[in-house]
Amino acid sequence: xxxxxIIGIGQTPVEERWDKSLxxxxxxxxxxxxxxxGRDRADGIFVGNMMSGILSHQENLGALIADWVGLRGAEAxxxxxxxxxxxxxxxxxxxAVASGYMDCVIAMGxxxxxxxxxxxxxxxxxxxxxxxxxxxxxVSFVGLxxxxxxxxxxxxxWKHADFAPxxxxxxxNAVHNPNARLREPITQAEYAKAxxxxxxxxxxxxxxxxDGAAAxxxxxxxxLQSTGMKRIKIAGSAAATDSIAVHNRHEPxxxxxxxxxxxxxxxxxxxxxxxxxxxxxxxxxxIMSALSLEACGFAERGQGPRLGLDGEIIPTGRxxxxxxxxxxxxxxxxxxxxxxxxxxxxxxxxxxxxQTQVDGAxxxxxxxxxxxxxxxxxxxxxxx
Amino acid sequence: xxxxxIIGIGQTPVEERWDKSLxxxxxxxxxxxxxxxGRDRADGIFVGNMMSGILSHQENLGALIADWVGLRGAEAxxxxxxxxxxxxxxxxxxxAVASGYMDCVIAMGxxxxxxxxxxxxxxxxxxxxxxxxxxxxxVSFVGLxxxxxxxxxxxxxWKHADFAPxxxxxxxNAVHNPNARLREPITQAEYAKAxxxxxxxxxxxxxxxxDGAAAxxxxxxxxLQSTGMKRIKIAGSAAATDSIAVHNRHEPxxxxxxxxxxxxxxxxxxxxxxxxxxxxxxxxxxIMSALSLEACGFAERGQGPRLGLDGEIIPTGRxxxxxxxxxxxxxxxxxxxxxxxxxxxxxxxxxxxxQTQVDGAxxxxxxxxxxxxxxxxxxxxxxx
Numbered sequence: 189x190x191x192x193x194i195i196g197i198g199q200t201p202v203e204e205r206w207d208k209s210l211x212x213x214x215x216x217x218x219x220x221x222x223x224x225x226g227r228d229r230a231d232g233i234f235v236g237n238m239m240s241g242i243l244s245h246q247e248n249l250g251a252l253i254a255d256w257v258g259l260r261g262a263e264a265x266x267x268x269x270x271x272x273x274x275x276x277x278x279x280x281x282x283x284a285v286a287s288g289y290m291d292c293v294i295a296m297g298x299x300x301x302x303x304x305x306x307x308x309x310x311x312x313x314x315x316x317x318x319x320x321x322x323x324x325x326x327v328s329f330v331g332l333x334x335x336x337x338x339x340x341x342x343x344x345x346w347k348h349a350d351f352a353p354x355x356x357x358x359x360x361n362a363v364h365n366p367n368a369r370l371r372e373p374i375t376q377a378e379y380a381k382a383x384x385x386x387x388x389x390x391x392x393x394x395x396x397x398x399d400g401a402a403a404x405x406x407x408x409x410x411x412l413q414s415t416g417m418k419r420i421k422i423a424g425s426a427a428a429t430d431s432i433a434v435h436n437r438h439e440p441x442x443x444x445x446x447x448x449x450x451x452x453x454x455x456x457x458x459x460x461x462x463x464x465x466x467x468x469x470x471x472x473x474x475i476m477s478a479l480s481l482e483a484c485g486f487a488e489r490g491q492g493p494r495l496g497l498d499g500e501i502i503p504t505g506r507x508x509x510x511x512x513x514x515x516x517x518x519x520x521x522x523x524x525x526x527x528x529x530x531x532x533x534x535x536x537x538x539x540x541x542x543q544t545q546v547d548g549a550x551x552x553x554x555x556x557x558x559x560x561x562x563x564x565x566x567x568x569x570x571x572x
Numbered sequence: 573x574x575x576x577x578i579i580g581i582g583q584t585p586v587e588e589r590w591d592k593s594l595x596x597x598x599x600x601x602x603x604x605x606x607x608x609x610g611r612d613r614a615d616g617i618f619v620g621n622m623m624s625g626i627l628s629h630q631e632n633l634g635a636l637i638a639d640w641v642g643l644r645g646a647e648a649x650x651x652x653x654x655x656x657x658x659x660x661x662x663x664x665x666x667x668a669v670a671s672g673y674m675d676c677v678i679a680m681g682x683x684x685x686x687x688x689x690x691x692x693x694x695x696x697x698x699x700x701x702x703x704x705x706x707x708x709x710x711v712s713f714v715g716l717x718x719x720x721x722x723x724x725x726x727x728x729x730w731k732h733a734d735f736a737p738x739x740x741x742x743x744x745n746a747v748h749n750p751n752a753r754l755r756e757p758i759t760q761a762e763y764a765k766a767x768x769x770x771x772x773x774x775x776x777x778x779x780x781x782x783d784g785a786a787a788x789x790x791x792x793x794x795x796l797q798s799t800g801m802k803r804i805k806i807a808g809s810a811a812a813t814d815s816i817a818v819h820n821r822h823e824p825x826x827x828x829x830x831x832x833x834x835x836x837x838x839x840x841x842x843x844x845x846x847x848x849x850x851x852x853x854x855x856x857x858x859i860m861s862a863l864s865l866e867a868c869g870f871a872e873r874g875q876g877p878r879l880g881l882d883g884e885i886i887p888t889g890r891x892x893x894x895x896x897x898x899x900x901x902x903x904x905x906x907x908x909x910x911x912x913x914x915x916x917x918x919x920x921x922x923x924x925x926x927q928t929q930v931d932g933a934x935x936x937x938x939x940x941x942x943x944x945x946x947x948x949x950x951x952x953x954x955x956x
Contacts, residue, residue, distance in 0.1 A: 241623065247654055247699040248652075251942065255816065260814065260815060267652075268633070280664060287670040289670065316631055425673075429634065430644065563649075
């Protein structure tokens with residue numbers, strides 16, 4: 189199996205883009221990544237996207253974007269795994285290069301979420317839940333996460349305020365990220381009094397959606413040996429699934445797919461959690477930060493919030509998360525999010541993360557969650 | 573790169589399934605393929621599907637189906653390339669096994685098209701066209717194919733009746749296929765007087781949609797060396813794209829992506845068109861049969877219909893097509909079609925094709941078309 193390296197990154201600001209179409213947003217990220225890599229050709233493009241069919245009446249996104257960015261003829265596919273679509277596309281790209289089928293791949297994600305009124309977008313997001321047993325009962329995504337968080341508070345005795353550090357850290361870091369949707373810092377008091385969305389989740393527990401795209405250029409690591417280019421190696425690329433319907437899980441407070449995919453990625457990379465210098469986790473809701481930290485081995489079960497309260501998640505802490513705002517403040521254009529996370533880890537390993545740079549970061553992890561934990565993809569990157 | 577073999581196949585009859593849900597149809601095909609392979613575990617499942625989000629309000633299909641068939645935990649993704657989604661999923665599965673990331677993969681396709689009234693289904697199908705420049709102008713899929721066929725008749729001087737052999741052959745073969753949707757033979761006279769759909773395409777030029785699923789089990793070829801199992805090797809697996817919008821193509825009567833993906837697949841397999849014993853092509857409309865035969869090297873440009881008129885496409889001819897009914901008569905559950913095609917080639921190479929068996933078939937090809945030729949995936953299988 190060939191080792192795979194990332195040689196180019198690109199992203200667009202996460203915002204409402206009334207001036208640009210789906211393909212234009214996608215193209216901006218892909219062209220930026222190809223320019224960053226110094227490439228103008230690719231053998232294939234894998235597009236992470238969840239809702240273009242429903243929200244933009246456009247499927248066949250792979251061919252659409254390939255043509256738009258000047259890659260007509262290249263292999264092109266859309267990959268869907270709900271909010272895990274972006275990292276799913278990267279995982280496919282990794283396998284395409286590792287197998288030897290392709291020598292240069294664009295792995296990207298795009299989502300345009302400001303096409304329709306919010307109720308239609310909420311209904312589209314609910315297609316990530318179990319249509320027959322969850323969505324048709326009227327449970328939205330925030331509803332599912334609220335049920336999980338309520339149970340967590342009950343089971344482990346935390347207070348809602350104990351989750352504040354997750355949101356405060358994300359907002360503080362996003363201030364310095366020009367691509368972030370929310371660049372205002374927040375305080376503990378503001379967190380406490382934010383408008384309730386679905387008890388116990390309030391507005392500042394939840395990530396904002398948005399329009400955005402992010403892209404990577406992947407090549408065989410061996411092809412870089414004669415260049416002076418910084419080598420960012422994909423040391424781990426793994427996925428795992430769980431029941432979509434939360435009520436079907438053995439333990440609703442344990443992200444079994446996060447644990448399984450992280451364990452696979454750790455084994456591929458030959459490392460353990462303590463070796464991770466920066467961790468871009470999937471903080472779509474603050475409860476997910478706690479559950480991810482636990483499933484990936486950074487906290488005991490039920491102890492995720494402790495890391496926030498102890499200051500361990502900020503850029504100078506033991507396990508920095510959401511270093512450029514995370515989903516919470518950078519924003520969550522769902523099919524693109526998994527690629528944004530990997531782009532941000534690359535920025536950290538390259539030392540290009542500016543004011544929220546993690547000192548001496550050489551190993552980073554990104555974890556992208558589809559559904560309420562049903563499809564989880566973990567990547568480990570190393571500067572080598 | 574590891575070579576990949578197919579050790580199990582499964583399919584459901586193509587029909588309107590009011591009694592079964594999307595996951596149940598998918599599960600029936602997957603379980604059949606796993607039973608055929610004698611396996612009860614897999615590392616990953618790749619699901620080809622185009623419209624589940626719009627028609628069934630269900631995305632996240634990979635995790636949904638993995639859980640339903642008893643593979644909770646396995647890697648799982650949905651692959652979308654319009655009507656080429658099925659073969660796209662197989663292509664991903666091939667790369668997953670070839671790369672060494674996975675040792676046993678389910679590659680499957682499923683589409684449930686009888687969920688909504690026909691106008692909604694037609695609109696959903698139009699998401700495979702260019703939303704901004706084709707679909708929003710009111711051009712449906714049959715409309716695009718009619719424009720292409722009209723131009724072909726004008727350019728090369730054929731009559732509509734010259735396309736009859738494609739439909740007659742497909743229906744004649746489907747009579748013997750218990751999974752086919754249309755099992756009635758048709759005559760030249762019936763073809764000539766069939767109801768016009770979109771001039772010059774009439775009802776018997778067009779394939780029927782339907783609900784259906786098909787599945788394959790893929791493993792490394794090397795893992796079969798000590799077993800007595802018949803070895804069906806995937807000798808070629810390749811894709812290529814073209815502009816989605818037909819008006820953007822340099823030559824609208826030339827399937828550039830069919831040519832490119834077939835050439836790649838021939839090169840991978842080290843063979844030429846004359847080595848192909850059976851060819852399951854994408855006869856969504858009869859014009860597509862002619863164009864595919866030309867692009868894949870079986871006829872000169874503009875001469876595709878000649879093969880039908882000369883009797884070369886029937887099971888005893890030089891290049892048998894639609895041997896179990898093709899899209900025209902087996903039916904076209906769009907995201908599943910590409911997998912049905914490969915299942916049927918496997919049946920031919922195993923000698924299990926019954927009354928339409930191609931004598932001594934050892935090399936077969938399947939070609940799946942997404943959009944009106946925008947995303948084309950070609951597989952070559954060999955009995956070895």
